[in-house]
Structures are given as structure tokens and as C-alpha cells.
Amino acid sequence: xxxxxxxxxxxxxxxxxxxxxxxxxxxxxxxxxxxxxxxxxxxxxxxxxxxxxxxxxxxxxxxxxxxxxxxxxxxxxxxxxxxxxxxxxxxxxxxxxxxxxxxxxxxxxxxxxxxxxxxxxxxxxxxxxxxxxxxxxxxxxxxxxxxxxxxxxxxxxxxxxxxxxxxxxxxxxxxxxxxxxxxxxxxxxxxxxxxxxxxxxxxxxxxxxxxxxxxxxxxxxxxxxxxxxxxxxxxxxxxxxxxxxxxxxxxxxxxxxxxxxxxxxxxxxxxxxxxxxxxxxxxxxxxxxxxxxxxxxxxxxxxxxxxxxxxxxxxxxxxxxxxxxxxxxxxxxxxxxxxxxxxxxxxxxxxxxxxxxxxxxxxxxxxxxxxxxxxxxxxxxxxxxxxxxxxxxxxxxxxxxxxxxxxxxxxxxxxxxxxxxxxxxxxxxxxxxxxxxxxxxxxxxxxxxxxx
Numbered sequence: 001x002x003x004x005x006x007x008x009x010x011x012x013x014x015x016x017x018x019x020x021x022x023x024x025x026x027x028x029x030x031x032x033x034x035x036x037x038x039x040x041x042x043x044x045x046x047x048x049x050x051x052x053x054x055x056x057x058x059x060x061x062x063x064x065x066x067x068x069x070x071x072x073x074x075x076x077x078x079x080x081x082x083x084x085x086x087x088x089x090x091x092x093x094x095x096x097x098x099x100x101x102x103x104x105x106x107x108x109x110x111x112x113x114x115x116x117x118x119x120x121x122x123x124x125x126x127x128x129x130x131x132x133x134x135x136x137x138x139x140x141x142x143x144x145x146x147x148x149x150x151x152x153x154x155x156x157x158x159x160x161x162x163x164x165x166x167x168x169x170x171x172x173x174x175x176x177x178x179x180x181x182x183x184x185x186x187x188x189x190x191x192x193x194x195x196x197x198x199x200x201x202x203x204x205x206x207x208x209x210x211x212x213x214x215x216x217x218x219x220x221x222x223x224x225x226x227x228x229x230x231x232x233x234x235x236x237x238x239x240x241x242x243x244x245x246x247x248x249x250x251x252x253x254x255x256x257x258x259x260x261x262x263x264x265x266x267x268x269x270x271x272x273x274x275x276x277x278x279x280x281x282x283x284x285x286x287x288x289x290x291x292x293x294x295x296x297x298x299x300x301x302x303x304x305x306x307x308x309x310x311x312x313x314x315x316x317x318x319x320x321x322x323x324x325x326x327x328x329x330x331x332x333x334x335x336x337x338x339x340x341x342x343x344x345x346x347x348x349x350x351x352x353x354x355x356x357x358x359x360x361x362x363x364x365x366x367x368x369x370x371x372x373x374x375x376x377x378x379x380x381x382x383x384x385x386x387x388x389x390x391x392x393x394x395x396x397x398x399x400x401x402x403x404x405x406x407x408x409x410x411x412x413x414x415x416x417x418x419x420x421x422x423x424x425x426x427x428x429x430x431x432x433x434x435x436x437x438x439x440x441x442x443x444x445x446x447x448x449x450x451x452x
Contacts, residue, residue, distance in 0.1 A: 026089035027058040028080060030072065030096045036060060039304045043271070044095040044117070046222075051124045056087040070109065071102045081110050093120055100149040117272065118145060133196045140189040147182050212253070213374045214262045216288045218316065219297035220308040221268025224331040228297060228357035229265040232366075251287070256367055258376030258419060264291065269315045289321045293373055300330035300339070300354065327373055328352035329366065334359045341365055375421035383434040386411040392431045 025048055029041045045055050059080060061072045070077055071094070084092065091113050092106070098116035106114045115123070122142050129135045217225040233252040250265045264287035288294060296312060298305050309328075316322050333339040334356040341362025344352040353369050355362025371377045380403075385393055393412060396402050401418035416438070427435040 023053050024056050024089050025053040025091040025093050026056055026084050026087065028061050028092065028094045029058065030061045030063045030094065032064055040095065047120055047124065048093055051120055053091060056089050057083055059083060069101060070105050071096065071098060077109055084110060084112060091115065103149060136189055136193050140186065140193065143182055143186050147179065212260050212262045214291045215293045215295060216264045216266055216291035217295050217297055218266055218288050218312060219268060220312055221270050223268065223297045223299045224357050225268060225297045226265055228329065228331060229263065231357045231360055231363055233263060256371055256376055258371040258378050261370065261374065269312050271311050288316065289319060291324055294324050294326045295329050296326045297329045297331050299332050301332050301335040327369055330354045331357050343369060375419060377420040378417060379420055379423045379438040380417040381438045382413060382415050383438065384411060384413055385434055389431055389434065392426065395426060
């Protein structure tokens, strides 16, 4: 992985000479019991390539009882070292969380840089962060991860200051110094992020006051969220066929026939997303927590799409967004032979939209479903109000629904245009009979349930 991606580092004396390249990787997939779950190693390979490393070889390592000092067994350790020597790997990536001791011991034994799953995702995030806030969040997550690993492979941490001329006093180990410096940096970053959070909270409150419905794109990483975001908004948010292409949140207003909507693009989810990353990117994920509706974008061509959907729902539950209504968006149908855009209905509820954001197929169906789910569908036409319907007339004027009005001897002739939800509400009143002629024969339900 690239040296520039590491935002904060300590420069100690090392126990061995690390390669400056760090781009040629050997991957290890630990598993217990049966073979690894389908797609796990493939996803880890894509994560590695997204970080900028080349995958030279992969190894499976069965671990029924993790070794507390090296995670894998000693026999497998020798196999890994021989494989690294054979293919010329200068980096070992392990698709598992490592303790600081395990990471240190593996680096000593393999004489190569060893990075676990959390460290790899942190490296990708460091490369993807573009905004000031995103960079602060990445650095904070990296520092918290590094704080547990200060003992890794450094001889200088055993040195003690004090006890010599000019340095007499209570003394302080280099390890304690590094920890203190890291803690100060963490506190400073937390204060900066708190200020940014206040600014974002003010912006979100302004959006709430504008009464615009808020919609957030969520989904497994590389499902096509940013491509869909660009197709709906005309924006130029970065979109690529790689994991975690989008990191910083992007918010735009989109115009639908029934009204305006605020749409937010968010970071993609992945299985076993490290909790420290979920905590660090709270501002990005808050766009999902505070949305009125979630567009759950799914790769329709992914053979593991049901599993991916379940994993996204799990993360949404973890961040407090599990109860927000969802509209399922099955994207990338252009990769499925014979697939056409369509709306899947559950009775009168549009529960899913099948489309291709890249080919811009099915976007009009999505707009229709959005209007229905958000209550933005409109009704228009002429109604006759009797002279005793002054209260209904006043209500229609209050919500700016009257486009034209003609006074008649027996009342008023009104041309109205208003949201379906308002028409339904007013038509349900005792004096709302004139509006009922404008309502559709089958009034669509406004669902509140989320995908299970």
C-alpha cells in the first residue's frame, strides 16, 4: 500500500528492514470448520486491489483454535513464509482482525509488513478521503488503531529517558511519550470534528425547516450508488468499479413532478465493517440515520445479493437506521440477459425497482416510486364548491392548491393542483366530498415498514 496513504506515523528503529514497495501482496484467508464462505476471499482480493496492491498469491488457513501469539499455526506460518519467498511478496494481508502481539510476532517471523483487515480498510479510506472532515475522520480512526500497536516491532520503545547527565529525573519511556503524543493528537482531532458536526447539524436543521423530504442512498460497496446518484441529480460525484469509491457524503436537491427532494450519497457498507470505522464516520452515516426514506441499492447481478442485503441491514441496525423505511433498488440489470426495468409491487406498494443507472434505464420508474413512497404524487382538476364549503376553500388556499377560481351564484368553481397526500387528508374531512372526485380509484398505500 502506498506510503502517502498513511496520515500519521511514528518513525522508530525497526527490528528488520521493511520493503519500501509494499505493493506486492500475499493474502491469507483464515477460516474455521468447513471451507471459507462463498465470496469472502474474492471480496478481500478486491479490497486489496482497491488499496493499490497487486495480489501475487492467496492461501487458506484453517484455524479451529486461534494461536494467541500468531493466529495461524506454526506449520502454516512456515508455508506462508515459503510462499512469500517464492512469489516475491513484500506484504502479507490477513482477512481477520489481529491483536498487536499477533501482528508483531508475524512481522518478526515473516520479515515482512503484516496488515489485518482493519488496517487494510483504513488504508483505502485514507486514499479515498477528499473533504477536510473525511481526512480528519480517517486520521482519527488510524490513530485509535495505531494506539494499540505501539509495541509492534520497535526496539526504541525499550529506551528510558533519565538517569544520565542532563536527563536526570523521573524519566519517561519512549512508549509512554508516543502514547501521550497520540492522545494529544486524538483529542485535537475530536475537537475539530465536534466543530464540523455542529456545522453539519445546522445545515441538516435548515433542510428540516425547509420541509423537503430526505432520501439517502445506502447499500453494499460497489453496488452503483454513486452512478445512480449522478443519474438522478446530474452531479459528477466520483463513481468507479471499485470498493469504497465514495467516502465523503454528497447531498443534492432533485426535482420530481410532485416536489423537491434532498438526496444524499453515503459510504458503501462491507461485511465485518470495523466498529471503529463506523464510529469515526458518524457524520457520513448520519445522512442515513436522519433520512425519511432509504434507497437500498443492490447489485442485481451479484450471486451473493441476498447475503449482501442482510449485511447492509445489519449495519443499518447498528447505526440506528434499522427502522427507516426502505425502497429496494436492484441496479445493474444491463448485466442480466433479457432483464428489463420494472416495478415490483406488493399489493399496491412499490417495494422494489429494477433499473440500470449506468444505462439510465428505469429512472422514470424510480421517480414514480419515490413520489408514491414520499407522498409526492399530485392530483389536479376542477371542483365545484357550494356556498357552505367556505372552510374547505380556505384550506385549499392555505396550502396554495388553487390555480384559478370563479365565483358562481351557488358557490365557487376551482381549478386545483395539490399533493395526493393533502388531497386524501382533506377529502377525509366531513366537507371534503368535492375533492373525492379527483382521487384515483385505488388510493396507493403509504408504507412504513423497512426491508427485513
